[in-house]
Amino acid sequence: MSKTKTTPKFKNEAEERAFWEEHDSSEYVDWTQALSVAMPNxxxxxxxxxxxxxxxxxxxxxxxxxxxxxxxxxxxxxxxxxxxxxxxxx
The missing domain is CATH 1.10.1220 (Arc Repressor Mutant)
Incomplete structure (x- = not known):
């Protein structure tokens, strides 16, 4: 399992959006553990x-x-x- 950083707490959606525009999610999420989902609706x-x-x-x-x-x-x-x-x- 890879070592990931802790995702910061955001005050609002705009702050979170700005954060993810500047950061690579692979540093915060272990994508090898991700599951595929279906969203039919x-x-x-x-x-x-x-x-x-x-x-x-x-x-x-x-x-x-x-x-x-x-x-x-x-x-x-x-x-x-x-x-x-x-x-x-x-």
Whole structure:
């Protein structure tokens, strides 16, 4: 087991944030003892983007989304996520 430093007590979140911006956590945490966790209810951060699509493609996507009774944006995200997942598993 590695020797780690004691994590200081912080007065507030801003002080803690400033501390971790300047310090390496490996000096304070034995990451070899860390466990993997699943957080299925954690909502991922999102970022708005502008995506230009040919009108015909967008209309086709909207028709397909309508058949599935879902918003077309959700269908696009699902298709993109599936494609990226498949690409990484190849």
């Amino acid at each position: 954690l909502k991922p951060s999102t970022k708005t983007i502008s995506l230009r699509l040919p009108e015909g493609l967008l209309n086709s996507i909207k028709i397909e989304a309508n058949k599935r009774d879902m918003p077309y944006q959700s269908l696009i995200k699902a298709w993109l996520a599936d494609d990226v997942k498949q690409s990484r598993n190849v």
